[in-house]
Amino acid sequence: MLNIFKDGLRRTREALQGRFDQLFTKNEIDEEFFEELEEVLISADVGVETSMKIIAQLQQQLRDARVKETAQAREMLKELLVNIMDGDEPALLSHASSPPTVFLVLGVNGVGKTTTIAKLAYSYRTEGKNVLMAAGDTFRAAAIEQLEEWSKVVGAGIIKHQTGGDPSAVIYDAVSAAVARKTDLVLCDTAGRLHTRANLVEEIKKVYRVIDRALPGAPHEILLVLDATTGQNGIAQAQYFQQAVPLTGIILTKLDGTARGGIVVAVKDITGIPVKLVGLGEKKEDLQRFDPSLFAEALLG
Amino acid sequence: MLFSGLAEKLQDTFQKLKRKGKLTEKDVETALREVRMALLEADVNYKVAKDFTAAVKERAIGAEVIKSLTPGQQVIKVVHEELVRLMGETQSKIAPPSPPPQAVMMVGLQGSGKTTSAAKLAVHLRREGHRPLLVAADIYRPAAIYQLEVLGRETDIPVFSMGKEDPLQIARAAMKKAAQEQNDYIILDTAGRLHIDEALMSELGRLKEGLNPLEILLVVDAMTGQDAVNVAGTFHQQLGLTGVILTKLDGDTRGGAALSVRNVTGCPIKFSGTGEKIDAFEPFHPDRMASRILGMGDVLSLIEKAQQVVDVEKSRLLEQKLQNQSLTLEDFLDQLQQVRQMGPLDELMGMIPGMNKAVKGMKNMAVDEKELVKAEAIVKSMTRQERLQPEIINSSRRRRIAGGSGTTVQDVNRLLKQFGEMKKMLKQFSTMDKSRLKKTKGLFPFK
Numbered sequence: 001m002l003n004i005f006k007d008g009l010r011r012t013r014e015a016l017q018g019r020f021d022q023l024f025t026k027n028e029i030d031e032e033f034f035e036e037l038e039e040v041l042i043s044a045d046v047g048v049e050t051s052m053k054i055i056a057q058l059q060q061q062l063r064d065a066r067v068k069e070t071a072q073a074r075e076m077l078k079e080l081l082v083n084i085m086d087g088d089e090p091a092l093l094s095h096a097s098s099p100p101t102v103f104l105v106l107g108v109n110g111v112g113k114t115t116t117i118a119k120l121a122y123s124y125r126t127e128g129k130n131v132l133m134a135a136g137d138t139f140r141a142a143a144i145e146q147l148e149e150w151s152k153v154v155g156a157g158i159i160k161h162q163t164g165g166d167p168s169a170v171i172y173d174a175v176s177a178a179v180a181r182k183t184d185l186v187l188c189d190t191a192g193r194l195h196t197r198a199n200l201v202e203e204i205k206k207v208y209r210v211i212d213r214a215l216p217g218a219p220h221e222i223l224l225v226l227d228a229t230t231g232q233n234g235i236a237q238a239q240y241f242q243q244a245v246p247l248t249g250i251i252l253t254k255l256d257g258t259a260r261g262g263i264v265v266a267v268k269d270i271t272g273i274p275v276k277l278v279g280l281g282e283k284k285e286d287l288q289r290f291d292p293s294l295f296a297e298a299l300l301g
Numbered sequence: 302m303l304f305s306g307l308a309e310k311l312q313d314t315f316q317k318l319k320r321k322g323k324l325t326e327k328d329v330e331t332a333l334r335e336v337r338m339a340l341l342e343a344d345v346n347y348k349v350a351k352d353f354t355a356a357v358k359e360r361a362i363g364a365e366v367i368k369s370l371t372p373g374q375q376v377i378k379v380v381h382e383e384l385v386r387l388m389g390e391t392q393s394k395i396a397p398p399s400p401p402p403q404a405v406m407m408v409g410l411q412g413s414g415k416t417t418s419a420a421k422l423a424v425h426l427r428r429e430g431h432r433p434l435l436v437a438a439d440i441y442r443p444a445a446i447y448q449l450e451v452l453g454r455e456t457d458i459p460v461f462s463m464g465k466e467d468p469l470q471i472a473r474a475a476m477k478k479a480a481q482e483q484n485d486y487i488i489l490d491t492a493g494r495l496h497i498d499e500a501l502m503s504e505l506g507r508l509k510e511g512l513n514p515l516e517i518l519l520v521v522d523a524m525t526g527q528d529a530v531n532v533a534g535t536f537h538q539q540l541g542l543t544g545v546i547l548t549k550l551d552g553d554t555r556g557g558a559a560l561s562v563r564n565v566t567g568c569p570i571k572f573s574g575t576g577e578k579i580d581a582f583e584p585f586h587p588d589r590m591a592s593r594i595l596g597m598g599d600v601l602s603l604i605e606k607a608q609q610v611v612d613v614e615k616s617r618l619l620e621q622k623l624q625n626q627s628l629t630l631e632d633f634l635d636q637l638q639q640v641r642q643m644g645p646l647d648e649l650m651g652m653i654p655g656m657n658k659a660v661k662g663m664k665n666m667a668v669d670e671k672e673l674v675k676a677e678a679i680v681k682s683m684t685r686q687e688r689l690q691p692e693i694i695n696s697s698r699r700r701r702i703a704g705g706s707g708t709t710v711q712d713v714n715r716l717l718k719q720f721g722e723m724k725k726m727l728k729q730f731s732t733m734d735k736s737r738l739k740k741t742k743g744l745f746p747f748k
Contacts, residue, residue, distance in 0.1 A: 048338050048342050110413060111412060229526060229532070260527075
């Protein structure tokens with residue numbers, strides 16, 4: 001598992017390595033060093049506020065420890081990043097004590113929600129679990145068909161209504177069906193309309209209420225899908241969805257490109273929502289657990 | 302938490318300097334640091350932002366800024382002008398299809414909005430009198446072909462598909478079909494791909510060679526972060542783009558990616574997608590984009606929106622009334638109704654400079670929308686005489702109005718009080734020196 005993660009992050013690392021190597025082989029810590037550090041962090045989409053905070057903390061620590069060499073600074077920086085991304089233990093997904101477990105998957109258009117659901121379904125299927133998908137994106141043309149094709153590929157059941165239907169109704173049906181059939185996992189897809197539309201938030205609140213009504217205590221995870229190429233708007237996305245429902249984790253997708261996904265550092269720093277999974281490619285097995293320390297290491301080359 | 306608008310930020314910076322009476326080069330540098338931060342917050346590429354502020358500095362330390370009485374405004378003006386210049390002229394045209402048919406290729410990363418943009422572009426071309434044919438060449442994403450077919454049905458634009466054949470074969474067959482059916486453009490919806498995926502990128506290269514398209518448009522999500530330069534750079538290098546379509550600009554995104562993309566490719570940004578509706582597709586306006594990136598709101602779009610719904614005759618009357626201070630609750634009702642016609646309140650607020658972040662601070666904008674409905678109900682429950690002479694509204698009238706509008710007496714009181722305050726405020730405005738108003742015109746709306 002870790003190898004795949006490492007491999008997926010290889011490009012991230014390669015993209016950053018050049019800079020960091022330069023940064024940290026310059027033995028001396030001076031003004032220029034911090035300026036370059038700022039560039040590296042901001043270029044990774046960590047954002048101005050969080051980058052400044054990290055740099056200020058590093059400066060403080062370097063002063064306190066009277067560190068003058070960049071090699072030590074590098075270790076300290078890595079630790080800072082890991083601390084922001086939360087300790088050493090990978091954040092795990094929570095499950096119901098008895099089936100079904102329900103995951104609600106949210107995100108704006110084009111971040112890869114449907115594909116991520118397929119990948120999630122696949123990974124549970126390989127563990128021999130029954131999976132039911134709820135086609136809750138009743139808005140986008142062909143979203144239901146897209147999920148349906150995936151359901152065949154990964155061998156999961158699907159509950160769908162028609163395009164234009166009420167997403168809460170589909171999801172209610174899916175959760176109820178899962179309760180009756182004792183399905184292990186229900187994955188609820190939702191429409192990805194932009195988060196600034198107030199009615200989408202109302203719709204999600206309703207979906208959330210309806211799930212709880214169909215199965216008290218559910219959903220067990222409310223996962224926000226964030227695209228690694230997203231810039232500072234990622235913070236706004238997280239905050240907006242969080243206003244509607246209590247998000248429990250982030251799935252960071254498209255980390256296989258040259259984007260560094262540093263936005264999750266800012267999102268974690270500002271909203272406290274941890275990254276739980278990362279999408280590292282287009283294949284159905286390319287979904288992995290997030291490991292903060294590996295992530296930080298990859299960022300630092 | 303995040304940056305408030307750059308305008309306010311700079312205002313603060315210069316406010317602190319006011320006592321000095323004179324700006325130094327260092328003061329300008331401080332200000333430009335704020336500018337740089339605003340650009341970075343808007344996702345403008347780090348290097349682009351750095352080069353940009355260096356260029357602005359040249360102009361900003363010139364006499365025109367330092368000697369001006371309002372250096373804050375001057376700096377923003379220079380920044381704004383330079384941004385517009387950097388983003389280039391508006392060239393929101395697709396080259397003419399001669400001889401027809403000609404191919405337009407849509408390329409980009411997964412999830413950037415190619416399929417939707419293809420349909421939007423087709424509708425746009427049809428409006429200009431063309432006969433576009435949509436071509437489904439995304440053979441990888443499940444249901445992508447079906448999505449384009451659905452969009453074609455909804456917009457009544459023909460869609461050509463051949464299942465999961467080789468995209469070049471599909472494109473060639475589509476060209477033949479277009480020639481037969483007298484379609485003058487074919488719009489090719491290609492599969493989303495990573496710019497570093499060599500196999501898929503060379504597939505696009507083959508498509509380009511075999512098809513010799515008139516336009517290759519890169520579709521870029523306006524929310525893209527720092528990576529925009531890598532993506533656009535690689536696509537441009539390998540394919541030679543002719544233009545860019547910026548999508549999803551309807552969120553609260555500042556869209557700094559536009560600047561980065563423009564900077565690396567040198568290609569014009571031709572259109573922007575601003576919503577999910579199929580006609581939410583606009584020519585790109587560099588000046589508005591500049592304001593947006595700087596967090597100064599989109600005043601022009603707001604004005605345009607207002608012009609669409611505001612009755613000119615009524616406005617003139619209102620202006621007169623403001624002059625002689627005879628505003629009544631009738632006029633207030635008119636204004637309320639006009640505002641509500643302009644669209645959701647939160648969207649409008651977002652266009653006002655500085656309001657974007659302020660609005661986000663308010664937990665629930667939907668409540669305010671309800672306040673408008675309430676206010677309208679209250680005013681409508683008044684008699685005409687009451688609207689013209691609000692001072693006659695005594696407590697028994699208040700009770701009746703509250704009953705009639707389904708509100709409480711407190712609500713009625715609050716509205717009357719607000720109206721009174723509004724009148725007072727307007728009085729101050731109307732006594733303002735006219736020449737002073739004229740002078741500030743064209744500058745940015747500070748207080």
